[in-house]
Amino acid sequence: MKTLQKVSHFLSNYTSLVVIAIAVVTFLCPVIMQWVNFTLFVDPVSNKFTWQSIIIGIIMFSMGLTLTKEDFHILAQRPFDICIGAIAQYLIMPFLAFAISRVLQLPDAIALGLILVGCCPGGVSSNIMSYLCGGDVAFSVGMTTVSTLLSPVATPLLVSFLASGTQITINGIPMFISIIETVILPVALGFILNYFLGKKALFMEFQKIMPGIAVLGLACVVGGVISSQGSNFFRSGVIIFLAVLLHNGLGYLLGYLAGSVTGMNYSKRKTISIEVGMQNAGLATNLATTTAQFASAPQAAIICAVSCVWHSISGTLLAGLFAWRDKHKEKKVSTNPVKA
Numbered sequence: 001m002k003t004l005q006k007v008s009h010f011l012s013n014y015t016s017l018v019v020i021a022i023a024v025v026t027f028l029c030p031v032i033m034q035w036v037n038f039t040l041f042v043d044p045v046s047n048k049f050t051w052q053s054i055i056i057g058i059i060m061f062s063m064g065l066t067l068t069k070e071d072f073h074i075l076a077q078r079p080f081d082i083c084i085g086a087i088a089q090y091l092i093m094p095f096l097a098f099a100i101s102r103v104l105q106l107p108d109a110i111a112l113g114l115i116l117v118g119c120c121p122g123g124v125s126s127n128i129m130s131y132l133c134g135g136d137v138a139f140s141v142g143m144t145t146v147s148t149l150l151s152p153v154a155t156p157l158l159v160s161f162l163a164s165g166t167q168i169t170i171n172g173i174p175m176f177i178s179i180i181e182t183v184i185l186p187v188a189l190g191f192i193l194n195y196f197l198g199k200k201a202l203f204m205e206f207q208k209i210m211p212g213i214a215v216l217g218l219a220c221v222v223g224g225v226i227s228s229q230g231s232n233f234f235r236s237g238v239i240i241f242l243a244v245l246l247h248n249g250l251g252y253l254l255g256y257l258a259g260s261v262t263g264m265n266y267s268k269r270k271t272i273s274i275e276v277g278m279q280n281a282g283l284a285t286n287l288a289t290t291t292a293q294f295a296s297a298p299q300a301a302i303i304c305a306v307s308c309v310w311h312s313i314s315g316t317l318l319a320g321l322f323a324w325r326d327k328h329k330e331k332k333v334s335t336n337p338v339k340a
Helices: 002-013 015-028 030-037 051-064 069-077 079-103 108-119 126-132 137-165 172-197 201-207 210-232 239-261 266-277 281-290 299-335
Strands: 039-042 048-050
Touching (some): 002 015, 015 210, 015 299, 030 210, 039 051, 051 172, 051 281, 079 266, 108 137, 108 239, 108 281, 126 137, 172 201, 210 281, 210 299, 239 266, 281 299
Antiparallel strands (some): 039 048
16 A cells, blocks of 8 residues: 555646656557547437546546545635635636637637636646645636536536537537536546545555556546547647636736736735636547537547646646746745844
């Protein structure tokens, strides 16, 4: 168990490198990750349930295992912060994706994928990034929790609304059901187990290996898309990469500004910046590849997968930049103390 925990710690510290490594290996040898896309069954509303769906469920289950009663008490005690965070999450990224797709005149399928990423809740790894940069971790967990709980309604509604300008018809019901199956139920199961077993020594040891499993899961989701769409990655041109960079980077910036405008302190501003900019692109990838209505837009899955990889890299870089800036300021203050 100790060895597994050390491996998990390593994977958590080098998330972006692990995801990139799996992506490169899969691009060179696609057959390695073909299993991720195998269909297990098709439910009544035409959602494919694949191994990828199982993996997303495991990732969200790992999030549920971190939730406690105290986290929900924090939500109740800080309604203003959480409300601002949720509004920023579901206004900035969805409408930013729509604006970028119009400005860059993205093809319908690529625009749909970017909008889908923008309408998903915050990524689970954003909590780790907030911790690494000295942000408000409780606020981060609260934002991720609320945006995730709102996602079954918010994500389908926003995608349906913002994608109405494309030639691809979107029905929110399949997305709603898919998010319930792969997000809400696993999170709820994880929370329930943590509630009843959270103080058991063996269970606490088990919890420590889940972050690493979540990282491997994210890498497998990206690998699954590359195995099926890898040949189209570079055929789509630099436009996909430009759109992802703009969406993610402006998300960080506008998230930080939202915190400034609403009077949040520096710690909270760092947190809301990371929470808004880092999306659950793994969920977006799963929706784009398993929901039947996206079958006519395979490039939507490609931009979701690129977002998966880049958000992990950029989140790590931003957290490191915040941490470096704080240490630099502390060092400057210590070497130049204010005279009484």
